[in-house]
Amino acid sequence: MRLSAFEMYAYSYHESAVNLATLQRDYPNVQIKTFPKPVMQALREANDKLLSEFASRDPLTKEIIESQQSYLKMVRHWTQISDQAYLNALE
Numbered sequence: 001m002r003l004s005a006f007e008m009y010a011y012s013y014h015e016s017a018v019n020l021a022t023l024q025r026d027y028p029n030v031q032i033k034t035f036p037k038p039v040m041q042a043l044r045e046a047n048d049k050l051l052s053e054f055a056s057r058d059p060l061t062k063e064i065i066e067s068q069q070s071y072l073k074m075v076r077h078w079t080q081i082s083d084q085a086y087l088n089a090l091e
Helices: 002-026 037-057 059-090
Strands: none
Touching: 037 059
């Protein structure tokens, strides 16, 4: 299971990079942009609302969502001091 998850992650990461390169080659005027912070906040709030609704309907769903949220809180800090810090240092 772990190997499959890692392989899927590596495959997806690679394919995204290949597809971005193709997009930039075929459409050089395309601009890659990010959503403004208010839009990202609205998306997060809508997502949190949906997750809360799903969790309220089923105990197992609630347990899974809470487990994932707990894990994400734990790993977020590590991501900021490892991956994000590394990428920022390259700029």
